[in-house]
Structure formats: structure tokens, C-alpha cells
Amino acid sequence: MSLNYTAVGWNKQKKQYVKILWLGILAFLIVFAALQFLLHPNISVETLIIRWSAITAFILLHIILVIGPLCRLNDRYLPLLYNRRHLGVSMFLIAAIHGVFGTIQFHALGDVNPIVSIFTSNQNYLEISNFPFQILGFCALIIFFLMAISSHDFWLKNLSPKFWKAMHMLVYVAYGLIILHVATGALQYETHLIYWIILIAGFLLVASLHIVSGIKERGNLRKTYQLQEEGFYEVCSLSDLEENCGKSVFINAENIAIFKYNGKVSAVNNICKHQMGPIGEGKIIDDCITCPWHGYQYMPENGQSPPPFKEELSTYNVRLLKDKIWVNPSPLPEGTLVKAAKIDI
């Protein structure tokens, strides 16, 4: 949501986020290097970098994957989601360091092209202990690369939000590849049980948070509403909505966000035009509905972004009968002005 594009839409919060992130990464490098030199005095710098980058990227990938479900479960994690793009690109850069150093160390010393060597030097696909795990890591790195280079609003708009989202959902394929890459690679040499416990615990954490947040979301979607008259459905009481806050409802396959503000109630489509964020979980800020994911704004009565921005949402007719909110789930064309239902005091 900008007048024109910049390389990075820096603000104070983002700068602080990236500063903390990279200070953490560097601090981990120092502690890890000290421990490695202490435990393995003969370790080479290349091996140290390969190990550090592997562990750092692995931890960051887990953090990235749990941010989404954590935000569905609790609003307080939303600042992490707002800046997840920086986390993702940082993770890719560190994973790329791992890939480059690993390729140089294990595949660049022969007379075969290093990339060809990754795919052909080991073809024991039926042996777990000697599986060509580097191919799995290579494929995951390609996915991370595609995600990193398309992590800009220009790509979200020009590849279309649907395609962009689908491509970025490949992170789960990449995660599966990384789990197998670690299980068939490093854990075949580092056989201590603690490494397996960490790998499985990380996977269970990611999986369980996704399941729990999915169950919560499904409960919201499954709720059925009784049709009353003229196509309007009773969705909730006024008291169910906090002032300047929203509520998501799902009626006749329409995903709708209802907001109460300034003595009025309005309804717009619940899917943000930016990254398909849940508008209904946002708030009214500066008289505009504000998406909780990245702060995209829309005016509640017409679903239009405030000028000069051009994003538009569908709007819906809303009625108030006593203290009950009624919504007609037939969407009006994006940006259509719908008079808000006024709350009688």
C-alpha cells in the first residue's frame, strides 16, 4: 500500500526488528564458534560455517512457521507477523551460505560440475544411512530462493495474490525436505539421541500449533446462521463486538468482516487485498479498517482504501434490529458505498 515502490518500506519498528534479528544471529555465531573451537579444536572454518548456518537457518525456519498459527491464537504475536518477510529473507541468506559452503566443501574439488555432482555423486536412494540428502537441501533452497526474490509487494501485485500465496505455501514442502535433509544427513553422523529429540520436538511444535489454530478457525467457519427475511442473516448481538473492533463471519461461502465504530456498524469482505489477511481480526484506526497483518487500510462504508490508494473490498448491507446485527451475504461490487447501520442509543 504505497504511492510508489521503495526497496524496503523501512519504519522505526522494522529497523528495530531487523537490528534485534541480526544481533541475535551474530551473537549465536560467536557463542557457537566458541563452543565448536572448544569441543573440536581442529575444526576448519568452512565446517564451522556450514554447521552454524545450518542450525541458524533451521531455527529461523521454525520461528517463521510458528508465527502464523501463533497469531491466529493470540493477537500479541502480530508484530512478529508484520515483519516476517525480513525474517524469511534473512533465513534464505543464511541457508544460501550453508548451501554454497557445503557445495564447495563436498562437490567443488572434482572435475564434475558441482551442481551435477550434487545429483550424481551419490545415488543410493534406497539406503537411509547413505541417502543423497544434499539433493533434498538443494531443492528446499530453490524454494527459499523463489520465495525470497518475490518478497516484495511488486511481486504480490504482479504475480497476482493467489499465485504469490500458492508459491509461498511451498514453504511447507521446503520444510518437509529440510526435515528429511537433516534426518538423512547430519543425524546419520551425529547419532546422539538429543539431536533426534530436537528435530522431532521442532516438527511436533510446528504441526501441533497449525492443528490447534486450524481447529479454532474451523469452529468459526462451521457456525451456521439462520436466514430471516429479505436475504439477511442474524450474525450476533451488538454487545458481541467491541468498539472499533471487528468480527469474522462465514455465511453462504462469503467471508465477511463486521465492524462497530462511531455508533455505526458496517460489513466488508474479510480477505485483505494485500496478502489475504483476515480483515475481521483487525481494528478501526484513523477511521479506517486496518488489516492486522500488514496494516492495509479500508474505509468501512465503501471498502475503499483511503486516497490515493486504490485497493477495494466488496461491501455488504447491514441492518440492526434491536441489539441484533443482520447481514446480507450477497456481496456488492468492490468499493460500493453502503450506508452504515446506525446504533440507536
Add this chain to the structure above:
Amino acid sequence: MEQIIQIAIYLDLGYLILGIVFSIFFYRKGIEKVDEVTIGSTRGFKLIVFPGVVVFWPFLLYKWMKT
């Protein structure tokens, strides 16, 4: 196997070289037609989307042809 991988690498390289050639024309004439928000955008922006232009060039070419 080795030959197949080698051919795949050459095909990928060819695709990326086409992407680089495309980017020259795209930055000169196409980018502002494809997305008017890029008018007046910074050099940093153009640099940061460059790897994407080289990789996703068929999408951009399709959009450019449609304008």
C-alpha cells in the same frame, strides 16, 4: 543421469540469460506500463526486484503484452 542434469542446467542457464536480456528492455520501457506504481520508484527498488525479473520474466512479458 549426468547428461540429463547437465542438459537441465544448460536449459536453466538459457532461461536465466533470456531473463537478463528481457530485463534490459523491461526496465527501459515495460515496467511502468505493467505497473504504474513503479513510476518514480527508487533505484533500490529496481535493484531488489531484479532477481525476480530474471526468474519470473514470462509473467511480466505476458502482462506487458496485454497492456
